[in-house]
Amino acid sequence: MDRRNFLRAAVKSIIAAAAAGVAAVAAYFMYPANVRARQLIYCECMDEDSLPKHGVKRAEYRFELKGKEMTAAVYLVNHEGTLYALSPVCSHLGCLVNYNRHTDVFICPCHGGKYDTAGEVISGPPPAPLARLPMKVENGRVYIGVMLPAVAA
Amino acid sequence: MGRAFDWLDKKFHIKAPHKRFLKRRLPEGLSYFYCLGGAAFTSYVILFITGLLLSQYYIPSEMEAFESIVKIQREVHLGWLIRGVHKWSATLLIIFILCHTLRVFISRAYKSPKELNWIVGCLTLVLVFASGFTGYLLPWDQKAYWATTVGTSMAATMPVAGRHLMYLIRGGMDVSGATLIRFYSFHVLWLPVTMAALLWAHFHMIKRQGIKGGL
Ligand code: FES
Numbered sequence: 133m134d135r136r137n138f139l140r141a142a143v144k145s146i147i148a149a150a151a152a153g154v155a156a157v158a159a160y161f162m163y164p165a166n167v168r169a170r171q172l173i174y175c176e177c178m179d180e181d182s183l184p185k186h187g188v189k190r191a192e193y194r195f196e197l198k199g200k201e202m203t204a205a206v207y208l209v210n211h212e213g214t215l216y217a218l219s220p221v222c223s224h225l226g227c228l229v230n231y232n233r234h235t236d237v238f239i240c241p242c243h244g245g246k247y248d249t250a251g252e253v254i255s256g257p258p259p260a261p262l263a264r265l266p267m268k269v270e271n272g273r274v275y276i277g278v279m280l281p282a283v284a285a
Numbered sequence: 286m287g288r289a290f291d292w293l294d295k296k297f298h299i300k301a302p303h304k305r306f307l308k309r310r311l312p313e314g315l316s317y318f319y320c321l322g323g324a325a326f327t328s329y330v331i332l333f334i335t336g337l338l339l340s341q342y343y344i345p346s347e348m349e350a351f352e353s354i355v356k357i358q359r360e361v362h363l364g365w366l367i368r369g370v371h372k373w374s375a376t377l378l379i380i381f382i383l384c385h386t387l388r389v390f391i392s393r394a395y396k397s398p399k400e401l402n403w404i405v406g407c408l409t410l411v412l413v414f415a416s417g418f419t420g421y422l423l424p425w426d427q428k429a430y431w432a433t434t435v436g437t438s439m440a441a442t443m444p445v446a447g448r449h450l451m452y453l454i455r456g457g458m459d460v461s462g463a464t465l466i467r468f469y470s471f472h473v474l475w476l477p478v479t480m481a482a483l484l485w486a487h488f489h490m491i492k493r494q495g496i497k498g499g500l
Contacts (some may be wrong), residue, residue, distance in 0.1 A: 154334070159339050160362045 139155065152259035166198075171282045174268060177206065182276060184210040188231050188249055193276050206265060206276050207231060207238070209249050217267045217276055218251050223260040306492050318388045319496060326484065327383035328374045333477060335371040343423065345469035347462030375417055382413050384432035402490040409483045412476050419472040425465060433468070434460045 133141075135254040162166075177193040189208045191195045194201060205228065207218040220228045227242035236255060245256030265279035295301045342361055344353040357364035386406065389395055395403035422433045439450040452461065456463035 157366075158334070158338055161364065161367055162341055163362060165360045165362050170488060 137224055166281075168281045172266065172277050173280045174266075174277050177267075177276045178208075178224040180269050184208055185217060186212075188233075188236075190231060193278075195278070195280060197280065204278070206252045207262075208212045208267075208274075209251075211249055215267075217265040219263040221263065222258055223253075223262065224256070224258040228243050229262070235262045294463055312496060315496065316394075318384075321381055321385035321388055325378055325385050328378035328381055329480070331374040332371060332378060335367050335374070336473065336477070338367050339371055340344070340473055344464050345423070347425075349467060350423065350465060354424050355428075375420065378413060379417060382410055386410060399490070402487060402494065405483050405487050405490070409480060409487065412483070413481050416472060416476045416480075419476065420467040422460075422465060422468045423472065430460060435462065437464075 151209050173195065175193040175195045178191050182191075183189070187210060189210075190205055191208055192203050192205050194203050196202070205220050207220060209216055209218055218228075220238075222229050222240040222242065222245055224240065224245050225245060229238040229240045229245070229247065231238050236249060238249075238251075240246070240256065240258065243257050245258040246254040247258070247262050248254055250261070250262065253259075268275050268277070290300075304437070339357065341355050342353060344350060353367075357368055359365075361367075389403065389406065395414055418433075418436060422429045437451055437454050440454055441447045452458060454464075454467075455461070456467040
């Protein structure tokens with residue numbers, strides 16, 4: 133390689149390295165700074181007495197996110213004596229499903245996915261059943277477990 | 286890289302004319318003073334890139350502008366660096382473009398046939414000042430607020446329609462949230478786009494007319 137070609141290659145690589153550096157800094161700058169691991173947090177939901185004796189009941193629970201009070205819905209189901217909490221988040225693309233009392237199914241408003249009260253898919257695009265959320269009862273209060281961003285220590 | 290570019294060039298035919306321009310012999314008697322324009326343009330490019338990045342986090346609202354700047358400084362990854370680079374290249378751009386103007390003036394490069402390029406350059410100079418002025422308000426702190434109050438009130442000293450011109454610039458009777466949005470829009474949209482067009486014309490004319498005298 134003669135001197136001319138060497139210099140040409142050197143200049144090109146310096147420019148390429150500088151461009152790559154700028155791109156890396158830009159990507160790092162744009163990457164959100166508040167990404168934290170999620171952890172299971174139990175949120176107070178209702179009185180033990182208000183749990184459904186049979187069938188489906190919609191309930192809400194409160195939690196704090198970035199210092200803001202938020203509410204989210206959950207479906208509590210009593211299916212022949214077994215009690216569980218179903219997340220209303222559709223497994224297809226994440227819309228919130230509604231419970232239809234007359235047909236006894238969960239219907240997703242976005243693409244018409246249908247789930248039965250066990251959360252299993254009846255029809256439509258959803259690839260998986262509705263998620264069951266962990267729940268626990270303490271001192272007569274029902275708590276729902278959700279994955280929330282860990283609170284900074 | 287080379288091959289991909291050649292494929293594009295088959296459609297654009299941009300390589301040959303630029304090669305001729307980039308590989309031409311430079312006239313005698315050039316010095317580093319002829320690099321000042323290039324230095325100013327480099328500052329413009331850096332401002333453009335860091336500005337694109339800052340706009341990802343800056344919020345041009347009365348209530349949130351200052352807070353978003355604090356967030357950029359404290360929380361955003363390398364936010365202090367990007368904002369610092371933006372601020373310092375703005376200062377450098379002003380210095381370089383003034384020196385460049387001075388060089389053109391001293392070497393009498395504004396004379397025919399390059400008078401139009403001198404005019405385009407002067408317009409760019411005005412827009413650079415406007416960018417600095419509008420950008421100064423965006424941190425939305427006391428200094429920014431009062432600098433803009435004073436700066437815009439100068440418009441009111443113009444005879445006949447001065448007061449109305451000032452209201453027009455402020456987007457209201459006083460400097461307010463409306464002024465902030467107005468200045469933000471000028472700073473990130475109107476001015477950079479207009480400057481890009483002017484710079485294209487500036488460089489196009491240099492290619493056609495040469496650095497010293499005609500080609
Ligand atoms: S998101 Fe529920 S069906 Fe598509």
